[in-house]
Amino acid sequence: QIKLQESGPGLVKPSETLSLTCTVSGGSISSGTHYWGWIRQPPGKGPEWIAFIYYDGSTYYHPSFKSRVAISADTSKNHFSLRLNSVTAADTAVYYCATCTATRTYDYWGQGTLVTVSP
């Protein structure tokens, strides 16, 4: 069973960069069986996908974030990361990492990590 664990700062200042890492166990991010993605959920709202990456390095970004987001993977550490630039209070959310199938089904999820954007 694939397990995912998010890590990173819980507090980021406005205009700075949010950086999160997702460590994967029970599966390999270089296997090609899944895409590896980030989803966020603002307080009281529904989820929205941000980005996902495939084992061959292909990246996919939600148009709303494309100009200020980057996803990357480190196969040697079996983890993948998210960087979101120029954050504002609107980026305050619980950030989840998850596995994604070719049909965009998110089948395994991390527990999520709350990131607050505040001075």
Place this chain on the structure above:
Amino acid sequence: QSALTQPASVCGSPGQSITISCTGTSSDIGYYNYVSWYQQHPGKAPKLMIFDVSHRPSGVSNRFSGSKSANTASLTISGLQAEDEADYYCTSYTSSSTLLIFGGGTKLTVL
């Protein structure tokens, strides 16, 4: 692209059946058989309950079923139990650059 349309809330009594609808367009639900449903309890991560319109992942109760007609997908929960009280979200693959869209979510209350 707008989110898929779900009712804000539904309710039912233990043992009853309820259905949650998820309405999209001919560019998403109406075109692809790639609708998923997620259950989310407060403070928890979403859990996949249905994928590819009507398939249940291993371990998900057969009280949960999914279907689709034209541009609307549905999640039916039969034999409602107190533990089913949660938020439910639908998603669909889409031909737009968004690739995937979420529904706004439905809060299920078990009376």
